[in-house]
Amino acid sequence: MQRSSQLGKKYNIRLTPGKLEKPTGRAKMRSRGERNSMAIQHQLDPELAGQETRVGPPPLYTVLLLNDDYTPMEFVVVVLQQFFAMAHEQATVVMLKVHTEGRGVCGVYPKDIAATKVDEVNRFARQHQHPLQCIMEVQE
C-alpha cells in the first residue's frame, strides 16, 4: 500500500485525513463517505491554491436480479451459486425473494467488478435462451 504522503507527491497534492471528533456519549451514524473522506489541498493550480477539496471513497454498486415469467427457478439458483458464490440454500432464498418481490440483491461491489458480473450473468442467461435480467445500481 502506498502511503498518502507518497500519493500526494505523485499527484502534487497534500492529503490530510478527516479530522477526528471528540467522543460524545452516543456514537453518531456517519456515511461511508464521511468516515473515509480525505482533504486534498491544491498546490499547482493558482486559482485553487490553499483551498481544500473533500474527496470520498469511490461508490459501491449493488448487483440485482429481476424477476420474469420464463427463467426456470433452478437456473436462477445455479446463477447465484456460480457467479455470486452462494450456497444452494442461500441462493434459493434470494431466488424466491426475486420471484415474489420482483428484484433481489446478489451482492455489492466496486464498479468494474459489478459491471463484469452483470455482463457475465446476462451472457450466460442468453446462452441458455433465458430472459433473466441482471442489473447494477449505485449505492446511495
Ligand code: TYC
Ligand atoms: N419467476 C420465475 C418462474 O416462476 C423464476 C425466476 C426467479 C425468474 C428469479 C427470474 O430472477 C428470477 N419460473
